[in-house]
Amino acid sequence: MSQVGVSGPGGNIYDLGYQSYDGPRLGRRAALMALFWSALRACYGLGRGGRAKIVPITLGILAILPAVLAVGISALAAQAPGGGQVLEDASPVRFSTYHGLIVILVMLFAAAQGPELFGRDQRYGVLPLYFSRVLTRIDYALAKTGGLWVALLLLILVPQVLLLGGRIFVAPDPVTGLQKELGSVPQFVAQALLTAGLLGALTALIASNTPRRAYATAIVIALFIIPPIIVALVGNLVGQDAARILVLFSPGDILDGTNAWIYGAIPDSEVVAALDLPGLVYVAAAVIGIVGATALTIRRYLTIRT
């Protein structure tokens, strides 16, 4: 290229001209992975300003708190001879209760971070730039939704992995501790997948259709808070059979139901417990919700005009 130089008292400035690029072009899959990682990072405010980190980090700390407290207390209790088991049995923080302890935080995380993740590209007209590159519209929808899923999954799993590690470490004999606790792993991973999957898919669907951030956040929260009230009211006023159908449209109640089924426990919500539906029904509802909402999110991006 041309080497046009400008000479000045301080030295020379050389215009090196335009350098063409002969390096690798990794194509669609690499672009999809890069978008997935950037979505995941954006969920935690990484690579953004300090203010973007406040909400996700706060919610993350709150989600970990029960695990840290539980491990700390049982470590102290283990010092006292015989006291460990009593305290252990009385602890409200267990794998079976962790879902109920943090599900509100997970929902708030999705409601706070999801709308920005999906809405900003629509608000600022960035979508044509993505769709004129090597990504397809489906790739875009899946990479963004996947980033949100994994962000929620981390929020749910990290505290429970800490809890697991703490319980193994605190046990009098780590090997038997490991054997005792390992059975919980598939249980809390399964519940985490369903929770992150359903809340992530619903948030993606709402946020991709509601570019206005505040509205999308309000809708996500409302979708979690309001249906259980309706289910309870209908159960009282109309009858349990009507409530049994409606409960399958209430994301919070569905996840309560799957958690109870996975751990063989009673649902946290008295209303859900009273409906006495087979646990697999809730699992089916969650899976259908995940697949359906994701399909509708993809459809949104296939049909959106750019």
Add this chain to the structure above:
Amino acid sequence: MPLISLQGLTKRYPGGVVALDGLTLDLEPGIIGLVGANGAGKSTLLKILLGLLPPTSGTAKVMDRDVVSQGLDIRQFVGYMPEHDCLPPDLSATDFVGHMARMSGLPGGAARERTAEVLRHVGLYEERYRAIGGYSTGMKQRVKLAQALVHDPRLLLLDEPTNGLDPAGRDEMLALVKRTGTEFGIAVIVASHLLGEIERVSQFLVAIDAGRLLRAAPIAEFTERTGILAVEVEEGHERLHDALVRRGLAATLDGRIVLVPLDDERPYDLVRDEIVGLDLALVRLEQRRKGLEDLFRDEVPA
């Protein structure tokens, strides 16, 4: 192999609006101006070339690849600068352009190098680390151009690149477009409704109106035919006109100005002789280029 090949390309939007109507055209690499009034179908054509919109009928090929079935393949080597705002205000130019490089499939390290390179090329230096929201319109347009160039495309599609710029900003952007097209061997299609601008940077001109092709030709061909000599005299323009007609020139009057078609050099001497002969005071003698708009109107087959 032409750069772009259109065969009966038609786009009908739901609701019946026909944006493109049977466009057939072959284009060779270079800087191609795409002119037409607002709503003539320029943006629609660009979006079809990118595979952002499917054509209703007909085919379009870019670099011998079909836009419908090989869109991904095409988009790897095409850069697109949309007409409207497309920049998130809270990101810096470096972060945004780097992200868009990754979205074109460049590896991380290469994306950073190309971002620095291309931002330097468009003339963004220290400010590239600041949030785009604080940029002037001119700087934003540069970022839009940079993201279209960052993956070193073979073809650049620019939709109204001077939109919203002041005259100085327009000049700079046009110079940048011209440099990109001529020095780097990147084919460029510039869509604009401003003929004067297109004329300054393009080597080839495509004019469309209501989705139909008006004319496609090298820019030189357009300007050759527009050569008209405008003669302004202090008074006596009618006498001059009559005299020139008598000498066999197809002179016409446009108000007080005598217009003489310039088919060759001959009218210059004749005009000079007649002005001297009639003893008129010459105010101005210039080669007028008819507005390209007028020309297109003339060229429309009746």
